[in-house]
Amino acid sequence: MPTNTLLLEIGTEELPPKSLNNLREALQQNVAAGLDQAELSHGRVESFATPRRLGILVHDLADRQPDQNVEKRGPAVKSAFDDDGAPTKALAGFMRGCNVNDPSQLDTITTKKGDYLVYRAIKSGLDLPSLLEGLFGSALTGLPVDRRMRWGKSRLEFVRPVQWLVCLYGSSIIPIQLLGKKASNTSSGHRFMSGGQFEITSANDYVELCRKNYVLADFTERKNLIREQVVKLATQEKSHLEVDEDLLNEVTSLVEWPRALAGGFDSSFLSVPPEALVSAMKEHQRYFHLMDNNGKLVPRFITISNIESLDSSQVVAGNERVIRPRLADAAFFFEQDTRTSLEEKFTRLENVVFQADLGTYAEKCHRIASLAAYIAVQLGSDNESAKRAGKLCKADLVSDMVGEFPDLQGTMGSYYARHDNEAEEVCVAIAQHYRPTQSGGILPDSDVASCVALADKIDSLIGIFGINQPPTGSRDPFALRRQSLGVIRICVENQLDIPLNDCLSxxxxxxxxxxxxxxxxxxxxxxxxxxxxxxxxPGDVVDAAINNSSTSVNLLGIDDVVRTLQSFRNGPAARSIIAANKRVTNFLKKAGPSDLASSFDATVATNEAEIELGRALTELDLSKSKGAGAKLEKLAVLQEPIDHFFDEVMVMAEDESVRKNRLGLLQKLRQQFLEVADFSLLQ
Amino acid sequence: MNFQNLILSLQTFWSEQGCVLMQPYDMEVGAGTFHPATFLRAIGPENWQAAYVQPCRRPTDGRYGKNPNRYQYYYQYQVVMKPSPPNFQELYLASLEHLGIDTKTHDIRFVEDNWESPTLGAWGLGWEVWMDGMEITQFTYFQQVGGLECYPVMGEITYGLERLALYIQGVEDFKDLVWTENGDKKISYADVYHQYEVEMSCFNFDLADVDALFAQFDFCEKETTRLLEANLPLAAYEFVMKASHAFNLLDSRHAISVTERQRFILRVRALSRGVAQRYFDSRQALGFPLADEDTRAFVEKELKRAN
Structure with missing residues (x-):
């Protein structure tokens, strides 16, 4: 079957940069799935995305579906014709279904059950022009688009208005119609650098023809080029730079022909908190900021333009002109905000709702303060600082700066706290109490900050669960999933030995x-x-560890057990403890309820092995051992007496008091196991 | 090119594109979108092309004339075309070239910036147009206005005239813009507006009478409702604009708490929606005189189906 390269290009007005790459990936997946479903054989599928186009190349695509042999079995020969040899109702119906006029067009097959009429035909596969419109149509309908739009007088909807459509198979146009456009071989180049429209002579030349017209169609190529240019410029500037991947993706989605340029701003702005300057540059202008060897901001930036300008000094001057008022605004907000203290800002939280049923942020902060102090006392940490930081931690929500740059919540609060001469501990805690802000994000690095961070999260969890709005699979507006993981990570990774249930209470x-x-x-x-x-x-280790702490959860304690079990589970001692635990559990399961007792009386014991195990158990006293590792070691000592016991002793003795006493011994043993973990859950 | 020639040049360009050249609305508005030539004309199936200058007041943006490009009172140049033409972006770029901006030198880009006005119950998708990183224009395809779906879609171009002038004149600060020349004497933007900017910043932030503004807001709300009952949507709309401005002033006085803020926005939105629906009904009663035949027929059919 002949194959060739297929090109689809949808030309649009500028697509939204934050979703551009997702649109590209989804379109590629949808098209590939559509081709497979249509049984069109094909090779590699490539996809392209720039602000003004989405493109697909399918290599080695067959020009039609394969033909299919069709075989439909009809009625049995003996019931197909009446006495006069005319078709019965059954046959007539079958022939209508197969679109056949004469029974002679049917074959006969012989089966075990007799002869049957059969319709045989070759269904020829459809060609590309008849398939692609529907195939691309549903690929486009299935794109993940937040908000589709309409334009002009059209009732059609798409991400942004559609300007042109190219569909080529090899060098022939496939005359499909999509999104109100008829396919042609005419595309458009870079808005300002190219001569406008250009003809795509062959699908194979797509990428190169785009390049000739100042469009780098390949997203990754463009992204890498920008990264290269930015790093090179930073080196020329003798500065350091951390390439922010999100920003890099966004600027890649904003240009077809990237050119990085460096500019500067007045160093007097460096007196404004650097986080605010970085936000102004990054959020508003999509600039990369630069730092010196010590990680301190320098008054330079890199911007990615979309043109090889006839005079790039004008582009730089323009960008420098824009950033100045942005930074002036940041300075203005900072100055405005520092006119009032955080304490005064706190009173304005009385008007800011945390959650309609749970009151204001002022009320929340009072609770955070008390809870943070409570946790600090548990930890033997500075409860006065925890209380102070808890009270003030949300006060920056009413500042102008956070109003303009919401990402700076906490960070700005700490600057304002320092400005008010609050204790350094307090300032740090305010800055860090939202941590971790993302999965794997950094944790608070002081005890006081951990206390406030825990208090804030626990307060939200208790409140939102309290009004019965727990998170569901799709809805978690207060990010309680992330907050819970935050509680776990802070307790475990910051090694905070606190009883979780007491904090929750x-x-x-x-x-x-x-x-x-x-x-x-x-x-x-x-x-x-x-x-x-x-x-x-694995989950079984976690389950085994959790079971032991159903009444009082201590996350750090659970972590100790989890890690001990994980390293222990494959050793020889583990196998014997697990086996012993299994035997004990089985005996206890078999025993009738009347036999169950939890006490063991050595004087009733008759067998030496029984007495020995009883003694070993009494001497065990796990509560004296600190840590799961030490407890496990002690349990391992029981291995011999246990084995000996099972070798020598008949647990289900005839005599009821002996039997009960032995079961009591096993019950005690099981309780000792459970002190550490529920070994029966280990697989 | 001085400031007033910039305006004259845009007037000429858009006049040639068939726009009705209108004058600024003589009331305080936060954006050219509030002008009835945009807000109301976006509603219903009727065609409309218009262009006009609109002075805008955004009390919270006042910086006492100290910020080089942020003022509480500034000019927008507004162009609306309904239905939005297929070459809308190209027309806009042609207007920049008409102003003498070299598109092969400057970095001009359409950067996603979707527009939503909670008080007008309106949203649209579009861009801010960047020139060398500075936002000089907002470009929007209206999807909904006053709670009503827009069909056909109105396209809106809003030039920030002062920012554009900064580029054309190559200066850094609004204050230094040349408004016009008289012989060899230059009249600057500061000569025309600086004192006003300083005084109004004081008024907006420190002196506007909060109690009177709250009372004014309540009055405008009542008046809108009364006028809508009298089936006078255009008259009612003027009181929506007044209410909106009173709200903006209260905002700059920090007189509205964060929770209250949402409530005020919803109050204005309810008024906007009322006006939008009344205006639509009144145009329908007139038979949508400016609509294309096929569009009118489509909309009438949809209305029947919905009832």
Whole structure:
């Protein structure tokens, strides 16, 4: 079957940069899936995206579907004709269905059940012109678009208005119609650098013809080129630069022909907090900022233009002119904000709603303050600072700067706190209490900051669960999933030895509305599975470790057990403990309820192995051992007496008091195992 | 090119594209979009092309004349075309060239910036146009106005005249813009507006009478409702504009708390929606005189189907 390259290009007005790459990927997937479904054989599928086009190249595409042999079985020969040899109702119906006029067009097949009439034909595959319109149409309908739009008088909807459509197979135009446009071989080059429209002579030449017309159609090529240009410029500037991937993707989506240019701003602006300057440059202007060897901001930036300008000094001058008022605004906001103290800003939180049913941020902050102080006391940390930071941690929400740059919440608060001469501990805690802000993000690095971070998250969890709006699979407006993981990570990775349930109870008490801890406690514990899964620790280990702490959750304690079990599970001691635990559990399952007792009386014991195990158990006293590792070592000592016991002792003795006493011994043993973990859950 | 020639030049260009040249609306508005020639004409199936200068007041943007390009009072040049023509972007770029801007030298880009006006119950998709990184124009395809779906779609171009003039004249600060020359004497933007900018910043931030503004807002709200009942959408709309400006002033006085803010926005939106629906009905009663036959027929059919 002949094959060739297929090109589809949809020319549009500028597409939204943040979703451009997703659109490209989705279009590629949808088209590939469509081709497979249509049984059109093809090679590699490539996709292209610039602000003004989405493109697809399909290599080695067959020019039509393969022909298919069709075979339909009809009625049995004996019931196909009446006495006069005319077709019966059954046959007539079958022939209509097959679009056949004469029974002679049918074949006969012989089966075990007799002879049957059969319709045989070759259904010829459809060609590309008849298939592609529908195929591309549904690929486009299936694109993930937040908001589709209409334009002009058309009832059609797409991401942005459509300007042209190219569909070529080899060098022939496939005359399909999509999104109100008839396909041709005419595309458009760069808006200002090219001569406008150009003809695509062959699908294979697509990328090169685009390049000739100042369009780098390939997203990754463009992205790499920008990265290269930015790094090179930074070196020329003798500066450091961290290439922000999100920003890089965004600027890649804003240009067809990138040219990086460096500019500067007045160094007097460096007195404004650097985070605010970086936000002004990055969020508003999509500039890359530059730093010196010590990571301090320098008054230079890099911008990615979309043109090889006839005079790039004018482009630089223009960009320098834009950033000045942006930075002046940041300076203005900073100055305005520092006119009032955080304490005064705090009073304005009385007008800011946290959640309609849960009151204002002022109320929340009072609770955070108390809870943070409570946690600090548990940790033996500075509870006065925790209380102060808890109260002020959200006050920057009413500042002009955070109004303009929401990402700077917390960060600005700490600047304002420092300006108000708050203790350094307090300033740090305000800055860090939102941490971790993303999965894998950095944690608070002081105890006070950890206390405030925990208090904020626990307060949200208790409150939102309290009003019965727990997160669902698709809806989690308060990011409680992330907040729970945050609680886990702070406790475990910052090594905070605190009883979670007590903290949750305290949070409930502070709401004073009869909220309960159980759902939140369970929700946090459920998150442990995915937390450990990411670290390659399987679920059964986590389950075994959690079971032991159903009454009082201590995340750091659970972590100790999890890690101990994980390293222990493959050793020989593990196998014997697991086996022993299994035997014990099985015996206890078999025993009738009347036989169950939890006490063991050595004086009733008759067998020496029984007495020995009893003694070993009494001497065990796990509570004296710190840490899961030490406890496990002690349990391992039981291996011999246990083996000996099972070799020598008949547990289900005739005598009821002996039997009960032995089961009591096993029950005690099982309790000792459970002190560490539920070994029966290990697989 | 001085400031007033910039305006004259745009007037000529868009006049040649068949736009009705209108004058600024004689009331305080936050954007050219509030002018009835945009807000109301975006509603319903009727065709419309217009262009006009609109002075805009954004009390919170005042910087006492100290920020080089942020003022509480500035000029927009507004162009609306309905239905939006297929070469809308090209027409816009041609207007820049008409102003003498060299598109092979400057970095001109359409950067996604979708527009939403909660008070007008309106949203659209489009871009801010960047020239060498500076936003000089907003470009929007209206999708909904006053809670009503836009069909056909109105395209809107809003030039920031002062920012554009900065480029054309190669100066850094609004204050230094040349408004016009008289012989060898130059009249600057500062000569025309600086004192006003300083005084109005003081008024907006520190002196506007909060109690009177709250009372004014309530009055305008009542008046809008009364006029809508009297089936006078155009008259009612003027009070929506007044209410909106009172709200903006209260905002710059920090007189509205964050929670209250949302409530005020919803109050203005309810008024805008009322006006939009009444205006639509009144045009329908007239038979949508400016609509294309096929569009009118389509919309009438949709209306029947919905009832």
């Amino acid at each position: 305290e949070a409930c008490r502070l709401y004073g509305r009869g909220f309960e801890t159980a759902n939140v406690s369970n929700y946090i514990v459920e998150r442990l599975t995915s937390y450990y899964q990411e670290q390659g620790i």
